[in-house]
Amino acid sequence: MTEGRANVYKLHLLVLALVAVTEFIGTKKINIGIGVIALFPMLYALVLGGVISWPKFKFLKEKEMNAAANILGVSFLLFIAKLGANIGPELPKLLGSGVSLLVQEVGHIVGTIALGLPVALWLGLKRESIGATYSLDREPNLAIIVDKFGANSAEARGALGVYICGTLFGAIYMSILASLLGSSGLFHPISLAMGAAVGSGSMMAAATGSLAVIFPEATEDIAFYSGAANLMMSIVGTYVCIFVSLPLTQRLYKWLEPVIGRKNASTTEGGRRSA
């Protein structure tokens, strides 16, 4: 919080300009054959913001980018307040979907491991795979891993890798995924809305945004159920991560690594050695 005042205002002004321009452009839907991709203001804002902050242009200083990341966290809180205000008037509806809320949370928790760990081991990752796949690896999860294994551990390297990818293209990816799953016709918008509450502000905003564009008639429901699922995640998330997800991933790693893992250890530092 040592950023000078002037550069914080520069960020707010840039965001104001981005919001004004992108909201003016509005929503577009593009059919790409395998499904519909929703393009909407927040995605343009993300991409244009990324271009503005591209290091080569030297338009923003590193500390301004860090300040933007902090303000991003604060702006998510207003979004959360809106989601909560959407739930209040229909509280009984929340109790009516208690079971699915609980069960979908299990899906959020095991989903990263069930899909991620086998792939990570198959690609030849070693202990990095534990940190990389035990959770979505946002800030709190990163802190848990560093606390347990140390900042220079293989586990922390894996977690940091997924964290960086999440920051850079998690939101874009989630919005494409939400668009494709939404237009596939396999799932009800309410189930997708719960799925969208992945525990990361930007990813959740992008995923719920896509769903709202794909299912304009269900916008209220989407806000309601993603809000409820997100609340569930924020209540149980950290504890489950420490006491369930991490031990579970470590145990599975012990079982699966000898079966799927590759003989030649390769590490996440491979950027310098290979590809």
Next chain:
Amino acid sequence: MNQVLTILLIGLIALIGNWIGYGVGPAESLPGILLLAVVTLIGMGFTKILPFKSPVIVWISLFAMIATSPIFPGNAFIAAAIAKINLLALATPILAYAGLSLGKDIHLFKELSWRIVVVSLVVFTGTFLFATLFAEIVFKIQGKF
């Protein structure tokens, strides 16, 4: 004080977005934006005065739910005012700030192997897909849809 100003500025930006993108005039949006700001600030303050660490999101959600639920005086007005603020108008500033912060991680990304990039995408897919699938199965069993 700093946080209060930040929240109000973000609220102002969302108000303008709600006007340009969703045709809701500033005067019509103002009460809703202010109420959202108040709930958010109360939640942040409450998290700070609690003797133990807890996620601020939980308290903000809870206070927003209480303020709009039938037990709270003036709930109908509060809910109606906040309903005027389009969800997407609040989400666009989030991703605009996210965009402006991207540059700081690009040099870190260059150090990563392609493997971890693939694993990341699989991890993102896994959490979204499994939660959606599980919710769908429960709703189907319950016969809700």
